[in-house]
Amino acid sequence: MDKILVTRPSVPSFEEYSEEIKRCFDIKWFTNMGEKHQILEDALKDFLKIPNITLFANGHLALENAIAELDLPKGSEVITTPFTFASTTHAIVRNGLVPVFCDIREDDYTIDASKIEALITPMTKAIVPVHVYGNICDDDAISAIAKKHNLKVIYDAAHAFGVEKNGVSVLLYGDASALSFHATKVFNTVEGGAICYKDSSREVRYNDMKNFGIHDEETVSFSGGNAKMNEFSAAMGICNLRHFNEECLKRKNVFEHYVKRLSDIDGIKILEIKSDTKSNYSYFPVVVDGVKFNRDNIKAKLHENNIESRKYFYPLTCDFDCYIGNSYKGSDNIPVARRISQNVLALPLYADLMLEDVDRICDLILAGGK
Ligand code: T4K
Helix, strand or coil: CCCECCCCCCCCCHHHHHHHHHHHHHHCCCCCCCHHHHHHHHHHHHHHCCCEEEEECCHHHHHHHHHHCCCCCCCCEEEECCCCCHHHHHHHHCCCCEEEECCECCCCCCECHHHCHHHCCCCEEEEECECHHHCCCCHHHHHHHHHHHCCEEEEECCCCCCCEECCEEHHHCCCEEEEECCCCCCCCCCCCEEEEECCHHHHHHHHHHCECCEEECCEECCCCCECCCCHHHHHHHHHHHHHHHHHHHHHHHHHHHHHHHHCCCCCEEECCCCCCEECCCCCEEEEECCCCCCHHHHHHHHHHCCECCECCCCCCHHHCCCCHHHCCCCCCCCHHHHHHHHHEEEECCCCCCCHHHHHHHHHHHHHHCC
């Protein structure tokens, strides 16, 4: 039996992609904001119902540049959560800023806004919340705090492609949001990412930032890096966007089958999609109680049966080897994040996952996870 991976990329047919990239070969234009890049930016703006988007080479560089654009003094504190992928904390640190860790909410694992104010000092300049698993942060509370304390807000929206609350894209929250289009994401350009933002005056700077700070042939206004999306990635995005809705529906089917099998099981907590939320069904994390069900035993049992699950997100980023000596503020007061991280397991979820396989996974968990 083939190995079941935790996720698989959604892809167009080889023929569809070949047709899309044919013109790149014909005109020999491969990168530096070519036709495909422009088509994808316009298509994404329409699809996501947002006014501005700037494509990047990957989600990490989108986030790192969105934070860099704020031009905060080095050593400023940025409040964020450690229950996330490495990228979030690294993007803060690589900008010469200091992460301060806030705990997460029990129900959806996003930043607990009621704990943010206690972490604010005169050094605090920004908040970087994460829409983890596509769960929507409490933007009303976060933006009220940001306004009161004059803080910037950059959302790590790597998991939030297509997510809406009450019909409005969550990519409109904060000063900017960074998306990931990595192969493992619900919408992929192989590698890729984007910054989404309301204030169109940011566009020129974002475009210059991803192109060495080059504004025009003779004007280089700052020392930017290279974070441009190439034409082959943009072409993959154009193809994948055509199929996004149907792929999302297939993911929904898989997601709902898990819900059917694993809800109301004592000792297993699953994600609840709120009635005001349009989900993208990006992940299916379960959090077990550590008594009736043990996360590491379940992972091992699945592995023995050729099924890959992942501990997204363990360890917490504040416990990474590269940060452990830094004793960043907040890391000693994140009990919810610590408990969730110890007990969470992301189960396989992708559009073509068979429901029989979901049943097999659930049977293994329910029979042998203790
Ligand atoms: N912020 C957050 C909150 C994020 O989660 C991420 C990325 C970022 C920022 C940064 O965005 P990017 O710079 O990556 O655009 C994976 C992804 O590489 C990473 O994009 C993602 N988050 C993270 C949550 O998951 P790994 O280290 O778990 O990837 P890997 O190689 O172990 O692959 C996971 C599964 O996908 C495996 O079962 C195999 C399967 N797979 C993978 C690839 C690359 C495929 O089937 N095909 C493939 O091409 O990080």
